[in-house]
Amino acid sequence: MMSSQHPGTGILSAMYGAVRALQLYPLENEVVKRGLVEVKEQADSILKLEGGLSIWVAGNYMFVNDLQVKLDLHDYASLSAFREVLRSHGVGRMEASPKSSAEDWQAFLTLIAADPEPGQPPLEALQAELQKNGVSRISVGPPSAMFEGSDAQQSAEAARHTYTRSVKVARDMMEGLVLGKAIGARRAERAVLAVVDQVLQEPATMLGMLTLRDFDDHSYVHSVNVAILSVALGDYLGFNREQLFELGFAALFHDIGKVLIPPAVLNKMGWLNDEEWRLVSQHPDFGLLMMFSVEGSEDLPYRAMLAVYEHHMKPDLSGYPRVIRRRRQGLFARIIALTEAYDAAISNYSKQFLPCSPDEAIRQLREAETGAYDAVITRAFVNMMGIFPVATLVILDTGEMGVVVAPNPNPKSLSRPLVRIIANSDGERVGDGPIRDLTERDPETNQYRRSIARSTDPERYGISVADHVA
Ligand SMILES: [Fe+2]
Ligand SMILES: [Fe+2]
Structure with missing residues (x-):
């Protein structure tokens, strides 16, 4: 280890x-x-x-x-x-x-x-x-x-720094492997540890990073996002730091096998033909092989390598690679399958679909057919993220606009997160306004003071939601 x-x-x-x-x-x-x-x-x-x-x-x-x-x-x-x-x-x-x-x-x-x-x-x-x-x-x-700046700004910058560096490490590792360069496992290890620590220290800030869109290379960003989400979910499930490290490692490299697939196939718009699909569906096998070609691979966590191989298998084994004998898709792979589906839904990483809002992605995961994802892990993920995940831009019934900064700590109030107000009811931007708990009620009428009317697309308003989360 x-x-x-x-x-x-x-x-x-x-x-x-x-x-x-x-x-x-x-x-x-x-x-x-x-x-x-x-x-x-x-x-x-x-x-x-x-x-x-x-x-x-x-x-x-x-x-x-x-x-x-x-x-x-x-x-x-x-x-x-x-x-x-x-x-x-x-x-x-x-x-x-x-x-x-x-x-x-x-x-x-x-x-x-x-x-x-x-x-x-x-x-x-x-x-x-x-x-x-x-x-x-x-x-x-x-x-x-x-x-420079306040503590909150500093922690946001520390998170952004960790995020940017991790994207770079993921890119260097993957590009290096394509060129047949010997890539040290050690650097990857440090990037993963940085993500783990940052998620443990500032979970909301790190989850806010998922919405950063100022990178052109979606596949590396996807890897880092899946690592952040998986580590956050592992922490929610009570994993220790060692386990989080292994999970984060698996998540960062879950799609490493894709480097062997021609970009023309990976980035193709629309449906893949049989041959193309056969290639794409081999990326878990390729991934496992590539993990062995990493310098220092004998030290790589075994469970992480297994998760790379299993992440598309599905709990009912209807996915790929096809297995002949009955087996159980491992816990790490089940976590990664879910977090990667979520990131693929909210990002423009997949060329086949248009990105959707975080709350829409959560809805899709909750409504996914049984057998696609592990039911218990899905429930844990929804509880952790809330119905309106961190960094969702929302319009409230008061006419105010806000950014979700944390799910409600009470799992019974999943649709009532904590929201930072960024525009008042007249539509005027207020910068970083106050944070409101949507379970707050008016003592006279006992009605909720604020509720979410709908989520909306930050790009329409030119808002960088990540800036308002920390
Ligand atoms: Fe994959
Ligand atoms: Fe993926």
């Missing part, structure tokens, strides 16, 4: 340890020497596995490569102190190339261990010093503007 701990913590604490040592002792000191060796080793192990090392400071968050590093209780003090060191030099991001040497690290850490010179912009001063010392393989840059 692959490790699910945060590899980013190691390099950050090593760097902070070395900085502290450099602040207290001269270079020749043993503590300093050991500290520098530790940094070099930590950096090299990441560089070797991932080909690059970048550290981001983003408000209260830190990222190592794609992965947000959780500040645990025992290393909280040192990691936040290190964040302050970087910040005092105006550093928002730092990059090291695989060729970075022990001398580069020593020079870099010595420079940031010193207080910045007063009176000049700290980042420019640091960059000039790096250049003067011949350090070209470690570079620093300013904080990204996207991470």
Whole structure:
């Protein structure tokens, strides 16, 4: 089993340890020497596995490569102190190339261990010093503007960052496999962990990402969306982090076999002929084979690989691949079958159908014929999403317009979610207005104050719903 701990913590604490040592002792000191060796080793192990090392400071968050590093209780003090060191030099991001040497690290850490010179912009001063010392393989840059702002904005940006990176990893993996490149499982693992953590921390914000439409590559976006939905549903069903990781992994790569199918067939509008259909329906078999060609495949979770093979089988085994002997479609595959149907319905990923609104997609899943999806999992999914899922744009009977930000915590009130008002009853936009609980009643009449009249299409109003969810 692959490790699910945060590899980013190691390099950050090593760097902070070395900085502290450099602040207290001269270079020749043993503590300093050991500290520098530790940094070099930590950096090299990441560089070797991932080909690059970048550290981001983003408000209260830190990222190592794609992965947000959780500040645990025992290393909280040192990691936040290190964040302050970087910040005092105006550093928002730092990059090291695989060729970075022990001398580069020593020079870099010595420079940031010193207080910045007063009176000049700290980042420019640091960059000039790096250049003067011949350090070209470690570079620093300013904080990204996207991470400025309130906590809510920051968490939305952290979610968007994780989302965008995951799309990129999915794309790189799949494109790499087509070209026969050896692709490390490790990078995929980190992308999946980032999704799991982000879903656990900010489920609503992550579900809001499903409505982002500013990507051209629908198949990779579909993979990431299915991963988000599956991890959220797994969490709802009580899975632990390890299980969520395996489920997320399976979900991110459930359609990996499609890379072997010609795009002309995959993107064909209208019905497929027999030959084309035969090809498309082989993608679970192809997928399983491709999982074995991933570098480090012996470490891939077995249940995840099985789910790739089984995700179109259907609980009554009427799907594909056809099976001769009786078997049970696994739990992961049942979850993915449902979440992928939902994403396919709301997105323009499938060329065969027009996208529908989230509440319409939920209705279709509830009304699907028995045997198509697991009944218990479908019910859990509907309870989790609500009848009007997060990020549905709704018109209320008061004439107000709002965006669903959370399902009602009471499963009996599934059609009465929490809604953020974004336009008043005169149709005037109010930005991020108040959040209203639709179970709220007027004490005098005992009538609901607000109910959903209907859902509507955000594109018609030019609204990016994801911006209003967090
Ligand atoms: Fe599929
Ligand atoms: Fe799919």
